[in-house]
Amino acid sequence: MKSSRMPGVFKAAAFAALASAGFAGSAFAESVLRVAMTAADIPDFTGAPDQGYEGYRFAGYTLYDGLALWDLSSSDKAADIMPGLATSWEIDPANNKRWIYHLREGVKYHDGCDWNADSAIWNFARVMDPTAPQFNPRHVGGMGTYTAQIESIDKVDDYTIAINTKAPSSLFPYEMAMYYMISDCAVTAAGNDYVKYGAHPSGTGPYMFDSVTPHERLELVKNPNYWNPDRIPKHDRLVLLPMPEASTRAAALLSGQVDFVEAPSPDTIPRLKSAGMQIITVPYPHNWDYMFRMDVPPFNDLRVRQAANYAVNRQDMVDMLQGVATAADQTLIPSQKWYGNPVKYEYDPEKAKALLTEAGCIPCVIKVGISTSGSGQMQPLPMNELVKEQLDEAGFQVELIPMDWNALIGVFLAGADGTEYNAINFSMAPIDAVQGVLKKWMSGNASPNCCNWGVYNNPEVDALGEQAIAEFDPVKRDALLTKMNETVVADASELYIVHDLNPRALSPKLSGFVQAQSWFQDLTPIVVAP
Amino acid sequence: MWLYALRRLVLTLPILFGVTVICFALVQIAPGDPIQNLLSPTASQEDADRLRAAYGLDQPLPIQYFIWIAKVLRGDLGMSIANNAPVATEVFRAFGNTITIALISVALAFVLSMILGVIAAYRSGSIVDKLITAVAVFGISVPTFWLGVVLVIVFAVNMFWLPATGMGASGSETFNYFNWEDFKFAIMPIIALALPPLGIMTRTTRASLAEILNQDFVQTLRAKGLSETAVMFHAVRNIMPQAVAMLGLQLGYLIGGSVLVETVFTWPGTGFLLNKAILTRDIPLLQGTILVLATVFVLINLVVDLAQSVIDPRIKRA
Numbered sequence: 001m002k003s004s005r006m007p008g009v010f011k012a013a014a015f016a017a018l019a020s021a022g023f024a025g026s027a028f029a030e031s032v033l034r035v036a037m038t039a040a041d042i043p044d045f046t047g048a049p050d051q052g053y054e055g056y057r058f059a060g061y062t063l064y065d066g067l068a069l070w071d072l073s074s075s076d077k078a079a080d081i082m083p084g085l086a087t088s089w090e091i092d093p094a095n096n097k098r099w100i101y102h103l104r105e106g107v108k109y110h111d112g113c114d115w116n117a118d119s120a121i122w123n124f125a126r127v128m129d130p131t132a133p134q135f136n137p138r139h140v141g142g143m144g145t146y147t148a149q150i151e152s153i154d155k156v157d158d159y160t161i162a163i164n165t166k167a168p169s170s171l172f173p174y175e176m177a178m179y180y181m182i183s184d185c186a187v188t189a190a191g192n193d194y195v196k197y198g199a200h201p202s203g204t205g206p207y208m209f210d211s212v213t214p215h216e217r218l219e220l221v222k223n224p225n226y227w228n229p230d231r232i233p234k235h236d237r238l239v240l241l242p243m244p245e246a247s248t249r250a251a252a253l254l255s256g257q258v259d260f261v262e263a264p265s266p267d268t269i270p271r272l273k274s275a276g277m278q279i280i281t282v283p284y285p286h287n288w289d290y291m292f293r294m295d296v297p298p299f300n301d302l303r304v305r306q307a308a309n310y311a312v313n314r315q316d317m318v319d320m321l322q323g324v325a326t327a328a329d330q331t332l333i334p335s336q337k338w339y340g341n342p343v344k345y346e347y348d349p350e351k352a353k354a355l356l357t358e359a360g361c362i363p364c365v366i367k368v369g370i371s372t373s374g375s376g377q378m379q380p381l382p383m384n385e386l387v388k389e390q391l392d393e394a395g396f397q398v399e400l401i402p403m404d405w406n407a408l409i410g411v412f413l414a415g416a417d418g419t420e421y422n423a424i425n426f427s428m429a430p431i432d433a434v435q436g437v438l439k440k441w442m443s444g445n446a447s448p449n450c451c452n453w454g455v456y457n458n459p460e461v462d463a464l465g466e467q468a469i470a471e472f473d474p475v476k477r478d479a480l481l482t483k484m485n486e487t488v489v490a491d492a493s494e495l496y497i498v499h500d501l502n503p504r505a506l507s508p509k510l511s512g513f514v515q516a517q518s519w520f521q522d523l524t525p526i527v528v529a530p
Numbered sequence: 531m532w533l534y535a536l537r538r539l540v541l542t543l544p545i546l547f548g549v550t551v552i553c554f555a556l557v558q559i560a561p562g563d564p565i566q567n568l569l570s571p572t573a574s575q576e577d578a579d580r581l582r583a584a585y586g587l588d589q590p591l592p593i594q595y596f597i598w599i600a601k602v603l604r605g606d607l608g609m610s611i612a613n614n615a616p617v618a619t620e621v622f623r624a625f626g627n628t629i630t631i632a633l634i635s636v637a638l639a640f641v642l643s644m645i646l647g648v649i650a651a652y653r654s655g656s657i658v659d660k661l662i663t664a665v666a667v668f669g670i671s672v673p674t675f676w677l678g679v680v681l682v683i684v685f686a687v688n689m690f691w692l693p694a695t696g697m698g699a700s701g702s703e704t705f706n707y708f709n710w711e712d713f714k715f716a717i718m719p720i721i722a723l724a725l726p727p728l729g730i731m732t733r734t735t736r737a738s739l740a741e742i743l744n745q746d747f748v749q750t751l752r753a754k755g756l757s758e759t760a761v762m763f764h765a766v767r768n769i770m771p772q773a774v775a776m777l778g779l780q781l782g783y784l785i786g787g788s789v790l791v792e793t794v795f796t797w798p799g800t801g802f803l804l805n806k807a808i809l810t811r812d813i814p815l816l817q818g819t820i821l822v823l824a825t826v827f828v829l830i831n832l833v834v835d836l837a838q839s840v841i842d843p844r845i846k847r848a
Contacts, residue, residue: 041612041806050568050612137584138614141568144577178570195614213701214615214623215806216798243695243796247679251694255686375571406562406811413566413575428571435572448575 031235031528033510034258036243038375042218045209046198047182048142052375053429053519054262056178058240061520062220063110064180064203067101067120068173072516075282078335079518081177081432085115085204089173091472096168097151101176103159107227110209111202113185117155122184124153133192134184145450146175168470170477174432206231206524207238217241233524234512244373250505253277259507259528265379266322272505281324281501282515285430287331288378290368290387290423290495293416295455298361299423305492307355307364309345311394317386317498321379325498330489331430331440333499335517338433340482342489345496352394363397366422374405376427378500384425387497415447416454423495424453429519433481438465441488456493535836542828549824550602550817554595557813563587564611564811585611598817607818612810617818620803625785625822627702628792628799631716632784635723640777643728647735648766654740662732669729678722678794685718692717695796702798719795723788727780734776738769771838771845778834785830786823 037043037058039051047064049055061069069084085104092098107115125132127140128147149169154162165172183202190196201209204227207220218240222233241258243249246265252258254275264272269279290308292299299305314327326333329344356362370384371377381402388398401421403411411419412426428451430436439445442465445452464484471477506513512525565581582588586597601608607617650662686694698705698712706712742748742765751761789801796802800819807816839845 040809044568044613048568048570052571137581138568141565141573141577141581141584142570144580145570145572145574148574198614213703214613214620215803216697216701216796241696241796245794245796248682248695248794248796251682251687252696255690255694257693257695403561404809406566406809407560408562409566409569410562413569413573413578415575439572448579450572450574 029530030237031530032237032239033235033260033523033526033528034239034241035260035523036241036249036252036258036262038244038246038249038262039242040244041215041242042212042240044138044142045212045218046139046194046201047180047203048136048139050142053431054375057520059218060180061205062207062238062523063201063205063209064182065205066177066179066181067103068177070177070516070518070520072518072520072522073514075515075517076335077517078285078333078337079431079516079520081174084177085120085181086176089176091170092162096470096472097165099163099165099172100156101161101163103161104227105159107204108225109183109185109202109204110223111183111186111189111200113183113202115181115204116158117161118158119184120161120181121153121155123179123181124150126182126187134187136194138194143179146179149175168472170469170472171432171434171438174434206233210237215242231522231524234527238523253505253507256507259510260513260523260526261505264503264505266324266503269322269324269503269505276508278506278508278510279503280506280513280515281503282517283326283333283335283499284502284517284519285333285336285436286376286427286500286502286519287328287430287494287496288325288376288383288425288427288498288500289328289331290425290497291416291453292423292494293421293454294457294493295417298359298364298366299454301359301361302492303355303359304361304364305495306345307352307359307394308391308396308495309492310348310355311352311391311396312387312495312497313347313390314496314498315347316390317383320382320386321498324501324503325378326501328496328499330485330496331494332436332485333517336430336436337478338437338481338485340486340489342486345492349390349394356395362395364395365397365399366391367399367401367420369401369403369408369411369419369421369424369426371405371408371425372402374408374427376429376500377405377425378427378498380425383497387425387495412453413447413450415452418447426453431519433468433478437481437485437488438469441465441484441493454493456488456491458487458491461487461491531836531839535832538832538835542825542832545828546821546824550599550821551595553817553820554591554598554813557811557816558591560811562811564813567612567810598814602821607821608814610807610812610815612806612812612815617814620815621800621819621822623702624798624800624803624819625826627697627705627797628785628788628801630707631720631723631797631799632781632788634716635720635784636727636777636781638720639724639727639731639780640773642724643731643735644766644773646728646732648739648762650732650736651739651743652762654743659736662736666729666732666736669725669727670733671729672725673790674722674726675790675794677725678718678791681718681722682794697797716797719791719797722791722794723784727784731773731776731780735769735773738772739765742768771842774837774841775834778830778837782827782830785826 039054043049043051043055043059045059049060065084067086068081070079071082086101087104089101126134127144149165151164151166156162186202187197206223206226208223210219210221212218220238226232249261250264250268253261294300318325332339356364371380384400391398439451441461443457443462446455464480468477468480509529512527610617646662650659653659682694685692693715789805792799792801793805804819
């Protein structure tokens, strides 16, 4: 027996919709898209995904929507946000701490419940009000970071809410693209018990929950009534399978057990290609770097940070990865708005050695925390060996300290000043200016606040950040953020190495997939040939 | 014998207590903790601390341990932190998936090892003996995860005979061993699991039988004119207690120690569950799984001890 099933009424609705779409009278063949994820387990699907952004990709944006969504329809530019459960939003002209959100009308959750201002306010209380019956500490851990700036929320009318922020926050709408709305009726019907809710989760997304076999598979079916007709899935069923082993994923694709594989390892790509699989790569805001600890020697010295950046031959790394990565000049990728025109660190080991000599740090002994695997960490062991070899050649003496991913997350959360490492190889997702620029470099975001691990502190950067946060003209704001980013790169505030190209392997049966320049992807356009 | 069994059962309790203490301590020594997997990528240390408190992980370690053990004594193994499900449900579901392939693998290995071991001992020194010994050494030496991957490459990727991964076309909950479409998912895991015990048991059978065949009573039997089959029957009966002991030990290992095979084949058994629990530092799940496995291991050994005295009355259990 499967542990939970979609209520029969929705199955009937789904079937009726399919029948009306031309299946009536012919033999009913369900088209199924089977995806092998890299996750070690099925991500949380109750509205606060875990296991990194892969959880958001497959168990978040499939079932749920936020007030804003990511526009994943193009491969040509870095994805930006677009209207979702809100049709538009603006800052109150009389109060720069008050965002007005106009909610989409006529939207229903999968269980038939209405989406409106009351539901929105109920959803925020789920992580913001410990006295609310629907308050969920687990969801606070997963989603609380996106509501941290909110002071209060007012209902203006049935389809308008006003969100008051604690301080002016021009980039606040990006946070709302990450915060999912779940059916208040479904949680109430489950007696506010989220374990029970997990048996019948309900969002507004393009897919509806059908069943789950713990640790093995999550099955979703298409939502034929999705509010955006362009995004109604072009297949009937989506089966998500956790397969953390890259060789297992490749074998599953080659033997026809799955149709879509995340992150095949570079050495399997030639074999997959020769079997006729489609290998798709596209740049996206990914960053494989070393974060420096900058409050103590040796990386408190700009020359040492520059030396590390001159010491790394990024082309060697790209070659080793068989071209599934591009050389990184900085944290952001060139198609992001705030990339700017910064200093570039070309491979120059002699210059690196000279800088280290000038800084009086030869051999420059450093301890680097690395993981053996993990979300966004690519092939960490061989890649770190190569970086170590190159740094050692230029006058560093690198000691790599390997640990598993969970342990490295702990090191990251503790902040550099709480650990023994001079640097960590920790891949973050600079998906927008909040995560890629502001939270990464403003001094107020050092631990215990996310995400300035290395205790970077430059008053000029802080001032630019403050101005950007308070600037509501998008053009002026982007100019400030660009300048901020350029300053940070001039400070060599990370060891920039590569950006992943996010390879995916697809069966020749699939068509229609557009790989967006994003951590998130839209699976809805995929057509599965019989 | 019943008194002996009861005494052994009582002695199990301190062993299990020790297992839980060691396991709990080892998890705590390892860096990282269970809530880190639940956090969003931009969560702060404050978010982490809040969640840690919600799960009682901010309490001193001895208190955490006693809270856990008090629940266990009331029959409650707690909730998995990673997926918010009762540990008991998780462990027993996984145990059901493991026990079946473990039993089939051990039965297969036992029958084959008896046949091969007897032939090798009877034809001691011959080419057949050498061949069988080579097979046994291969079984003992080859790492099962490597064998698993090779089986996948040959039979799933190149020949398309068997599925590469998973338990059944639509998951373990509808899996039926009597349906070929499902059972073919179990074939490669069974082979990979069976090979090491096959190697070990073949070697043991061969060695102990060869020793028996050199004993005086075998000469006497032959001198009395018994047929070779009857002689072998007597000899094999003499090695049965040892073979059964080996069988029990191997079954115990397979039930608890198939982490690598189950991970390679994504077979949702106890080894697979343990691997997940370790990687996500899911302490309640890890503790619960190990406790159940340790109990089963101790019980299997007890059953083997009792079975030995039934097979061979010379072995007294009192």
